[in-house]
Amino acid sequence: MLILVVDDDQSIRTLLHKYLMGWGHKVLLAADGEEAWQTLQSTDVQFVLSDWTMPHLDGVELCRRVRAQKRQKYTYIILLTGRDTKDELIIGMEAGADDFMVKPFDKNELKVRIRAGERILKLEKDLADRNRKLNRAYNRMRKDLEAAARMQIELLPKAGECYCGFVFDWVFLPCSVVAGDTFNYFSLDDRHLAFHIIDVAGHGIPAAMLSFTLSKTLAAAVTPGNPLRSASVDGSGYRIARPAEVAAELNQRFMSGQETMQYFTMVYGIIDHERSELSFVQAGHPPLVYLPHGQPARIIGQGGFPIGMLPVADYEENRLGLFRGDRIVLYSDGITECRNRAGEQFSEPRLIEYLQSYSHHSLRETMLAVEDALRTWRGDAELEDDITLLAFEAV
Amino acid sequence: MVDADLEDIVPGFLEGRRKDVIDLRQALRDGNYETVRIIGHTMKGSGGGYGFQGITEIGRQLESAAEEKNREAVRHCTEELADYLERLQIFYQ
Numbered sequence A: 001m002l003i004l005v006v007d008d009d010q011s012i013r014t015l016l017h018k019y020l021m022g023w024g025h026k027v028l029l030a031a032d033g034e035e036a037w038q039t040l041q042s043t044d045v046q047f048v049l050s051d052w053t054m055p056h057l058d059g060v061e062l063c064r065r066v067r068a069q070k071r072q073k074y075t076y077i078i079l080l081t082g083r084d085t086k087d088e089l090i091i092g093m094e095a096g097a098d099d100f101m102v103k104p105f106d107k108n109e110l111k112v113r114i115r116a117g118e119r120i121l122k123l124e125k126d127l128a129d130r131n132r133k134l135n136r137a138y139n140r141m142r143k144d145l146e147a148a149a150r151m152q153i154e155l156l157p158k159a160g161e162c163y164c165g166f167v168f169d170w171v172f173l174p175c176s177v178v179a180g181d182t183f184n185y186f187s188l189d190d191r192h193l194a195f196h197i198i199d200v201a202g203h204g205i206p207a208a209m210l211s212f213t214l215s216k217t218l219a220a221a222v223t224p225g226n227p228l229r230s231a232s233v234d235g236s237g238y239r240i241a242r243p244a245e246v247a248a249e250l251n252q253r254f255m256s257g258q259e260t261m262q263y264f265t266m267v268y269g270i271i272d273h274e275r276s277e278l279s280f281v282q283a284g285h286p287p288l289v290y291l292p293h294g295q296p297a298r299i300i301g302q303g304g305f306p307i308g309m310l311p312v313a314d315y316e317e318n319r320l321g322l323f324r325g326d327r328i329v330l331y332s333d334g335i336t337e338c339r340n341r342a343g344e345q346f347s348e349p350r351l352i353e354y355l356q357s358y359s360h361h362s363l364r365e366t367m368l369a370v371e372d373a374l375r376t377w378r379g380d381a382e383l384e385d386d387i388t389l390l391a392f393e394a395v
Numbered sequence B: 001m002v003d004a005d006l007e008d009i010v011p012g013f014l015e016g017r018r019k020d021v022i023d024l025r026q027a028l029r030d031g032n033y034e035t036v037r038i039i040g041h042t043m044k045g046s047g048g049g050y051g052f053q054g055i056t057e058i059g060r061q062l063e064s065a066a067e068e069k070n071r072e073a074v075r076h077c078t079e080e081l082a083d084y085l086e087r088l089q090i091f092y093q
Helices: A010-022 A033-042 A059-069 A086-095 A107-155 A204-217 A243-253 A348-357 A363-378 B010-030 B033-050 B053-067 B071-087
Strands: A002-006 A026-030 A047-051 A076-081 A099-102 A166-173 A181-187 A192-200 A229-231 A238-240 A264-272 A277-283 A288-291 A298-300 A317-321 A327-331 A387-394
Touching: A002 A010, A002 A033, A010 A026, A010 A047, A010 A107, A010 B010, A010 B033, A026 A033, A033 A047, A033 A059, A047 A059, A047 A107, A059 A076, A059 A086, A076 A086, A076 A107, A086 A099, A099 A107, A107 A181, A107 A204, A166 A181, A166 A363, A181 A204, A181 A387, A192 A204, A192 A327, A192 A387, A204 A243, A204 A264, A243 A264, A243 A277, A288 A348, A327 A348, A348 A363, A363 A387, B010 B033, B010 B071, B033 B053, B033 B071, B053 B071
Parallel strands: A002 A026, A002 A047, A047 A076, A076 A099
Antiparallel strands: A166 A387, A181 A192, A192 A264, A229 A238, A264 A277, A277 A317, A288 A298, A288 A327, A327 A387
């Protein structure tokens, strides 16, 4: 170890130099605090043995300077002094000394105190190394997470798009970088539109991985294994699966293993725009808010089982006629359970109240109003859950 | 008994103390108690480290005498130091 010896007494410098070299250390010498300070600026010495009383800059002031500078690596300082009162010890320690030895010092005591200092520096080095490794790992994971989040966002549909007489819009606020909520809407064919909103139980990466898989699974393309639309047996066309069939199929495919309980809630629906009819299945997800044009809002849905929780689960299908100006709003429980500072939840009635009071505004304005209300509601509190609001209107 | 590891630096240390005797006598003539105090303080801190507890003890008395501006005590300590150095026999171990 490289040790800086600071003392204005030549005989002490000589004595310490002799001992320290004998114990296998390398030694730098300084005749006062100012000289020591210059040495500390030009070398990476981390261990200082310093006298207290010296001309120009004393040992206590040297300690203060070292601590104030916040050197990149920790500097361990032992103050050597002829003062042996408790008050002096407190002054030295408060100035930043790590240890304190009264002169004349005992050779063996000095040896073990230096060893103790070496242990501290080694621990500090190990900790710094570990922190560097952790920071590297954290940065790598952060970058991966951000890339995953971008991939998730890219899967989301465009807000304000109009499909065959239905305009869709949404608000999406993930509570961590990646989300367990997902949603989409797309044409199944010229006559049918499909939409879904999904909330995977839990948060973070495990939830996001399942959410991502589900987004890819619930796609429009006629591909082998697509649960929404499959090629007909004779190969001449395709068959659109009913929402309840889709829920049952997903329940089989995504049944939780024995080790990990991972399930999700969902509303999946199909709009037949020729018949102006909506059919949907509710699988443990909050109910739909139905806002018939010019009439009060209604809650639709009986609950249903989450998907992936029970091996045998029946899913019921609901049907609803849709007319010009009617709105359907779907949401994740991150909205209704969003808490304000007092711990009060935003709640379903409050959401419905907003939706109702904005029913004469455009869908975009309604979405922004709810988003704004939620932001005001939670204040500067972190989101506890992902927030998704998905709505469409017959135009 | 002096640490055998210090054999090569002890003569230099003792030479320094002999010079202290000269400086102490001069300081005594000049009535310069601050110089006496500094020399005493230095001796107190270094003597024992080299294995000469007697030097540390004389240093302590010198420092104290200088603070009290006790001329007689300073003179006594100075001569005690001179005598100590004169009679000193060193055994390295």
